[in-house]
Amino acid sequence: xxxxxxxxxxxxxxxxxxxxxxxxxxxxxxxxxxxxxxxxxxxxxxxxxxxxxxxxxxxxxxxxxxxxxxxxxxxxxxxxxxxxxxxxxxxxxxxxxxxxxxxxxxxxxxxxxxxxxxxxxxxxxxxxxxxxxxxxxxxxxxxxxxxxxxxxxxxxxxxxxxxxxxxxxxxxxxxxxxxxxxxxxxxxxxxxxxxxxxxxxxxxxxxxxxxxxxxxxxxxxxxxxxxxxxxxxxxxxxxxxxxxxxxxxxxxxxxxxxxxxxxxxxxxxxxxxxxxxxxxxxxxxxxxxxxxxxxxxxxxxxxxxxxxxxxxxxxxxxxxxxxxxxxxxxxxxxxxxxxxxxxxxxxxxxxxxxxxxxxxxxxxxxxxxxxxxxxxxxxxxxxxxxxxxxxxxxxxxxxxxxxxxxxxxxxxxxxxxxxxxxxxxxxxxxxxxxxxxxxxxxxxxxxxxxxxxxxxxxxxxxxxxxxxxxxxxxxxxxxxxxxxxxxxxxxxxxxxxxxxxxxxxxxxxxxxxxxxxxxxxxxxxxxxxxxxxxxxxxxxxxxxxxxxxxxxxxxxxxxxxxxxxxxxxxxxxxxxxxxxxxxxxxxxxxxxxxxxxxxxxxxxxxxxxxxxxxxxxxxxxxxxxxxxxxxxxxxxxxxxxxxxxxxxxxxxxxxxxxxxxxxxxxxxxxxxxxxxxxxxxxxxxxxxxxxxxxxxxxxxxxxxxxxxxxxxxxxxxxxxxxxxxxxxxxxxxxxxxxxxxxxxxxxxxxxxxxxxxxxxxx
Amino acid sequence: xxxxxxxxxxxxxxxxxxxxxxxxxxxxxxxxxxxxxxxxxxxxxxxxxxxxxxxxxxxxxxxxxxxxxxxxxxxxxxxxxxxxxxxxxxxxxxxxxxxxxxxxxxxxxxxxxxxxxxxxxxxxxxxxxxxxxxxxxxxxxxxxxxxxxxxxxxx
Numbered sequence: 001x002x003x004x005x006x007x008x009x010x011x012x013x014x015x016x017x018x019x020x021x022x023x024x025x026x027x028x029x030x031x032x033x034x035x036x037x038x039x040x041x042x043x044x045x046x047x048x049x050x051x052x053x054x055x056x057x058x059x060x061x062x063x064x065x066x067x068x069x070x071x072x073x074x075x076x077x078x079x080x081x082x083x084x085x086x087x088x089x090x091x092x093x094x095x096x097x098x099x100x101x102x103x104x105x106x107x108x109x110x111x112x113x114x115x116x117x118x119x120x121x122x123x124x125x126x127x128x129x130x131x132x133x134x135x136x137x138x139x140x141x142x143x144x145x146x147x148x149x150x151x152x153x154x155x156x157x158x159x160x161x162x163x164x165x166x167x168x169x170x171x172x173x174x175x176x177x178x179x180x181x182x183x184x185x186x187x188x189x190x191x192x193x194x195x196x197x198x199x200x201x202x203x204x205x206x207x208x209x210x211x212x213x214x215x216x217x218x219x220x221x222x223x224x225x226x227x228x229x230x231x232x233x234x235x236x237x238x239x240x241x242x243x244x245x246x247x248x249x250x251x252x253x254x255x256x257x258x259x260x261x262x263x264x265x266x267x268x269x270x271x272x273x274x275x276x277x278x279x280x281x282x283x284x285x286x287x288x289x290x291x292x293x294x295x296x297x298x299x300x301x302x303x304x305x306x307x308x309x310x311x312x313x314x315x316x317x318x319x320x321x322x323x324x325x326x327x328x329x330x331x332x333x334x335x336x337x338x339x340x341x342x343x344x345x346x347x348x349x350x351x352x353x354x355x356x357x358x359x360x361x362x363x364x365x366x367x368x369x370x371x372x373x374x375x376x377x378x379x380x381x382x383x384x385x386x387x388x389x390x391x392x393x394x395x396x397x398x399x400x401x402x403x404x405x406x407x408x409x410x411x412x413x414x415x416x417x418x419x420x421x422x423x424x425x426x427x428x429x430x431x432x433x434x435x436x437x438x439x440x441x442x443x444x445x446x447x448x449x450x451x452x453x454x455x456x457x458x459x460x461x462x463x464x465x466x467x468x469x470x471x472x473x474x475x476x477x478x479x480x481x482x483x484x485x486x487x488x489x490x491x492x493x494x495x496x497x498x499x500x501x502x503x504x505x506x507x508x509x510x511x512x513x514x515x516x517x518x519x520x521x522x523x524x525x526x527x528x529x530x531x532x533x534x535x536x537x538x539x540x541x542x543x544x545x546x547x548x549x550x551x552x553x554x555x556x557x558x559x560x561x562x563x564x565x566x567x568x569x570x571x572x573x574x575x576x577x578x579x580x581x582x583x584x585x586x587x588x589x590x591x592x593x594x595x596x597x598x599x600x601x602x603x604x605x606x607x608x609x610x611x612x613x614x615x616x617x618x619x620x621x622x623x624x625x626x627x628x629x630x631x632x633x634x635x636x637x638x639x640x641x642x643x644x645x646x647x648x649x650x651x652x653x654x655x656x657x658x659x660x661x662x663x664x665x666x667x668x669x670x671x672x673x674x675x676x677x678x679x680x681x682x683x684x685x686x687x688x689x690x691x692x693x694x695x696x697x698x699x700x701x702x703x704x705x706x707x708x709x710x711x712x713x714x715x716x717x718x719x720x721x722x723x724x725x726x727x728x729x730x731x732x733x734x735x736x737x738x739x740x741x742x743x744x745x746x747x748x749x750x751x752x753x754x755x756x757x758x759x760x761x762x
Numbered sequence: 763x764x765x766x767x768x769x770x771x772x773x774x775x776x777x778x779x780x781x782x783x784x785x786x787x788x789x790x791x792x793x794x795x796x797x798x799x800x801x802x803x804x805x806x807x808x809x810x811x812x813x814x815x816x817x818x819x820x821x822x823x824x825x826x827x828x829x830x831x832x833x834x835x836x837x838x839x840x841x842x843x844x845x846x847x848x849x850x851x852x853x854x855x856x857x858x859x860x861x862x863x864x865x866x867x868x869x870x871x872x873x874x875x876x877x878x879x880x881x882x883x884x885x886x887x888x889x890x891x892x893x894x895x896x897x898x899x900x901x902x903x904x905x906x907x908x909x910x911x912x913x914x915x916x917x
Contacts (some may be wrong), residue, residue, distance in 0.1 A: 034843055078859030079858070209855065212854070212857075214848075214852055216860030219795020219836045220836075224795075228792060241767065260777075288785055288800075289785050289788070289789055290785035299871045360895060361859070362799050362807055362862045362893065362896075364798075409858060411797070412895050412896060413859075444805075662855055666898070667858075670858055670898065671899060693799050695802050696800050697802065703890040703891075703893060704894075705887075707899040
């Protein structure tokens with residue numbers, strides 16, 4: 001099919017009332033919009049900037065030889081989207097996967113729909129549009145064949161890359177029909193006949209190999225850091241070591257003497273809140289990356305640290321603990337906690353600490369930019385190609401239409417690469433080099449010390465138990481600098497979307513619940529990290545439930561189920577959750593039946609209750625996030641010296657129906673490792689405003705020997721007519737609490753401060 | 763002026779002798795399959811072979827390579843063990859983002875050459891210098907065992 005066309009009326013921005021109700025990270029994407037009061041709320045893909053597009057002329061091209069090219073408009077960062085998304089189209093198209101090629105879309109949301117690959121949204125938002133897209137293309141091929149054979153269209157059927165007329169036995173390959181099919185009208189959306197799911201060839205099977213696997217294991221795969229252009233220069237940047245700091249002076253004489261160094265370029269700082277803008281500093285441009293790194297070492301720079309120069313994470317922890325022990329802004333209040341606490345037979349409280357984390361994708365941020373005749377091209381490992389395009393344009397003072405963003409493979413993302421500051425830096429430096437191509441690479445030190453840090457938090461919980469040990473009162477005070485501090489001046493409270501990640505929306509059958517959110521001021525650049533605020537909230541909530549079970553002398557799994565209560569569907573609004581991951585409250589109520597089911601499934605599959613040798617224990621945790629339900633059982637073994645190993649992890653997930661169950665399993669296996677890393681090792685600390693961990697020797701992440709030896713994933717079967725849930729993130733939150741609950745079962749020691757590190761050592 | 767032999771070809775490099783092999787491979791020779799991950803031999807993403815031994819290219823100056831023969835991920839498929847590992851990686855769907863996997867395969871190739879039927883403990887020891895942030899370790903281990911079953915055993 002020939003020229004892709006642009007659909008009219010594809011701009012489906014979600015207009016939200018108020019400054020704090022945000023769908024996805026609309027504000028973070030630089031696109032705040034104030035709606036007209038009459039606009040009805042929009043949810044799901046409808047609620048995202050530029051919504052969805054399902055036009056086959058945009059996504060599908062068929063060559064004369066029958067090769068089908070399908071566009072993937074979402075960024076591949078290991079979740080398998082370049083396999084999954086085209087697979088949906090190919091299935092409805094009745095295309096033979098062996099003859100399918102995948103083309104990565106450049107940043108252009110007007111044309112492709114929302115591309116912000118974040119929030120565990122790709123499959124749940126684009127399953128239906130991509131199905132319609134493939135089905136529409138199939139319909140056009142069928143129409144072209146019927147026209148050629150002069151038979152009613154109802155008599156022909158597309159099947160495995162050809163259209164068949166059974167009556168006459170005629171067949172025509174897709175290649176031979178391509179030109180005629182492209183001239184057929186695109187069928188009306190409601191006239192498109194979707195396949196019966198029982199006829200799916202690829203969807204739900206998990207049998208296709210990962211599209212890029214071969215390239216990945218042979219060194220051919222191209223990541224952001226791998227771009228090479230003729231005449232390309234290489235750059236690294238010295239950034240202010242403290243968030244909000246700026247350059248006072250730079251002496252670049254020695255740097256310029258380093259062989260290969262070409263030029264030293266200043267980058268204007270962005271005052272806090274920095275949004276997605278570069279932090280500023282000094283770029284060293286050279287003939288190769290190593291020369292640039294050596295040149296940077298030779299710079300003599302004086303920085304003004306600014307107001308965050310006193311940030312000390314140890315002192316900040318103490319200040320947060322103080323806040324957490326006093327009443328704060330009430331964000332949910334059911335029943336009467338005060339009275340219930342007074343009448344309780346027993347009262348318990350506990351406080352949990354979860355430090356700052358860095359994403360540390362194995363590929364650090366890297367982008368290449370080139371400016372030719374006022375037009376800028378960017379190649380980068382970006383999760384948000386449209387935001388990259390808009391912000392590069394803004395910084396260069398040109399129109400977004402004059403910026404092309406080529407999306408490479410991402411060597412991990414985890415939320416870091418949603419923020420295109422590094423691509424803007426590349427464009428700024430290219431401009432300073434008269435538009436020459438410049439590849440700008442972040443070293444690991446840059447990545448760890450200047451990322452958009454996962455927040456730090458103190459979670460204070462109190463509960464009252466009745467005479468039978470049942471929880472009758474629940475108070476949770478969550479104290480954490482908000483992501484919005486990076487975007488909005490003076491933001492001091494967790495935003496509704498952060499609170500709705502497992503603190504206000506606990507779907508517990510407890511009659512008296514009060515949730516409070518005292519203030520916390522951010523002193524570094526805070527951003528979202530895979531699973532975001534669900535990490536601290538789930539750690540605290542699921543650890544505390546196990547602590548209550550122990551206090552009540554009950555089995556932790558039974559007690560968890562009792563607290564969840566009977567199967568029921570809860571309106572998010574009843575939990576004071578106005579966000580609901582941007583999804584419709586009617587389509588996506590909080591379903592405690594599904595939460596119970598993952599708990600029961602994982603317990604059964606993990607052999608909950610089985611007898612274990614001394615020093616071994618099982619822990620369980622469950623969490624609802626990204627509109628999916630996940631429960632985990634972790635088995636730990638702790639020896640006499642306090643050395644812990646993890647023989648096995650079981651995870652049950654209910655994310656609705658699946659497109660590629662093998663990748664769902666892979667995401668859960670990976671989430672187990674990341675969760676173990678968060679629990680055992682990960683911590684970024686600050687002194688004098690500076691991040692103290694520079695590389696993997698001080699910011700440790702899980703390695704093979706510390707990872708679970710066996711991870712078993714149990715996927716709850718779903719129904720394709722029901723809404724899907726997210727997969728990329730919801731596996732992470734239950735791991736740390738399940739692990740710490742297992743340690744308690746094995747040793748009697750309760751971990752309330754992450755990471756565990758040597759807390760188990762005698 | 764140094765020269766290195768990479769994947770069977772000799773290259774003259776107009777770079778200071780102290781330049782790490784990693785940047786010579788990536789920026790000068792265009793062999794971008796070998797990845798940067800830390801620059802301090804902490805993550806294994808840059809693992810290549812010099813005379814069949816795994817080394818971290820990010821901390822190996824080109825001068826130190828001398829007459830050693832460098833093999834990178836681009837050529838490891840010509841090796842029987844390397845090829846079997848690549849096939850097992852694809853078959854078991856090991857990669858997620860894939861970025862670290864070149865280094866993983868180079869490390870695993872060296873392991874299987876040294877120990878054709880490695881135990882879990884040997885796998886841990888040989889592979890724990892290679893970080894995978896996506897957390898593919900369970901499949902990585904399974905793929906090493908699958909490749910070992912095909913290529914290993916008594917010689």
